[in-house]
Amino acid sequence: MTDHISHYEQQYLDLMRRIWTQGDERIDRTGVGTRSLLGAMMRFSLAGDHVPLLTTKRIYWKVAAREMLWFLSGDTNIRELVRQGVHIWTDWPLDAYRKATGEDIDRDTFERRIIDDTGFAARWGDLGPVYGAQWVNWPVYEPAGDGLYRRAEKGRNQIAELVESIRATPGSRRLLFTGWNVAEVPRMALPPCHMTYQFQVADGRLNGLLFQRSCDLGLGFAFNIFGLSMITRMLAQQCDLEPGEVVWQGGDVHLYLNHADLVEEQLRRTPSGAPKLRINRRPSSIFDYGIDDFEVLDYAPQSHIAAPVAV
Numbered sequence: 001m002t003d004h005i006s007h008y009e010q011q012y013l014d015l016m017r018r019i020w021t022q023g024d025e026r027i028d029r030t031g032v033g034t035r036s037l038l039g040a041m042m043r044f045s046l047a048g049d050h051v052p053l054l055t056t057k058r059i060y061w062k063v064a065a066r067e068m069l070w071f072l073s074g075d076t077n078i079r080e081l082v083r084q085g086v087h088i089w090t091d092w093p094l095d096a097y098r099k100a101t102g103e104d105i106d107r108d109t110f111e112r113r114i115i116d117d118t119g120f121a122a123r124w125g126d127l128g129p130v131y132g133a134q135w136v137n138w139p140v141y142e143p144a145g146d147g148l149y150r151r152a153e154k155g156r157n158q159i160a161e162l163v164e165s166i167r168a169t170p171g172s173r174r175l176l177f178t179g180w181n182v183a184e185v186p187r188m189a190l191p192p193c194h195m196t197y198q199f200q201v202a203d204g205r206l207n208g209l210l211f212q213r214s215c216d217l218g219l220g221f222a223f224n225i226f227g228l229s230m231i232t233r234m235l236a237q238q239c240d241l242e243p244g245e246v247v248w249q250g251g252d253v254h255l256y257l258n259h260a261d262l263v264e265e266q267l268r269r270t271p272s273g274a275p276k277l278r279i280n281r282r283p284s285s286i287f288d289y290g291i292d293d294f295e296v297l298d299y300a301p302q303s304h305i306a307a308p309v310a311v
């Protein structure tokens with residue numbers, strides 16, 4: 001149906017090939033090793049409900065959607081994700097627990113305890129002040145007298161302020177939010193990868209841009225580009241704008257060396273089709289969306305390709 005030269009996903013496959021064949025090979029933080037390139041950009045249209053889901057392997061878009069809704073809820077504990085059957089954040093708390101206790105616990109048992117025991121979840125399931133905390137409750141400090149400061153009860157809600165700003169000053173060049181809180185990065189289980197989102201209103205359309213400092217092109221990217229598209233669509237709906245395009249900018253874009261099978265299989269495949277993301281309802285605020293409000297249509301991907309995640 002779609003000529004593969006012009007299919008939106010070709011940008012992704014080209015970048016994958018370039019990094020795999022020409023990337024700088026190094027041992028990274030995880031010890032797995034990557035091939036890496038600094039600086040990349042891709043653009044995708046959201047017009048007509050189109051969504052840049054990868055078609056050369058199945059993407060579990062509901063997992064990515066649940067993760068995005070979890071960020072917006074301000075939650076930083078994996079418990080709610082695990083309760084919803086989302087396992088993509090479990091490995092980091094699990095690793096911390098194993099290292100701290102020496103207990104040789106398997107993932108299923110760890111997740112069971114996170115769900116069953118709220119005390120255990122509070123102690124071992126929290127990722128620190130990651131995305132959700134910074135997005136909707138960026139800490140602020142108020143004078144407490146004698147030159148002292150105390151943390152204000154409520155922080156800044158960057159997302160609520162962004163909705164207001166898009167509505168009030170659509171010509172602004174300051175329509176953004178960021179998870180990169182320099183003072184709090186050391187307390188995060190992982191410093192934010194998809195760290196800064198910026199928006200622009202042009203001709204009645206909302207465009208969204210993401211700067212991602214570090215990108216696991218084989219696994220994380222598919223989720224991150226869906227998340228960017230989803231939040232751009234939600235913001236557009238809340239601000240009575242049409243969806244425009246999304247621009248993705250990568251800092252350190254890499255392929256893990258243990259993703260060789262995935263990379264080679266994916267590069268053999270040809271992208272096809274034009275999936276659409278439908279939002280079935282107009283919730284009264286950006287914080288009132290639920291998973292059932294989203295539907296993906298015309299998505300007929302090739303088979304899933306499993307690949308290990310580097311912790």
Ligand SMILES: Nc1nc(=O)c2c([nH]1)NC[C@@H]1CN(c3ccc(C(=O)N[C@@H](CCC(=O)O)C(=O)O)cc3)CN21
Nearest residue numbers: 060063088089216219220221223305306307309310311
């Ligand atoms: N190395 C690494 N890559 C990442 O993409 C990543 C991290 N670490 N750390 C934090 C989060 C967690 N994210 C993840 C983690 C795992 C998958 C993953 O395993 N995806 C599989 C299966 C998904 C599922 O079974 O639900 C996939 O095929 O997409 C995706 C994103 C994105 N981030």
Ligand SMILES: O=c1ccn([C@H]2C[C@H](O)[C@@H](COP(=O)(O)O)O2)c(=O)[nH]1
Nearest residue numbers: 029191193194214215216220221224
């Ligand atoms: O949303 C995400 C979250 C994480 N990643 C990847 C990028 C890297 O491979 C690791 C993070 O390691 P750092 O050493 O902190 O860069 O996780 C992603 O692609 N998308």
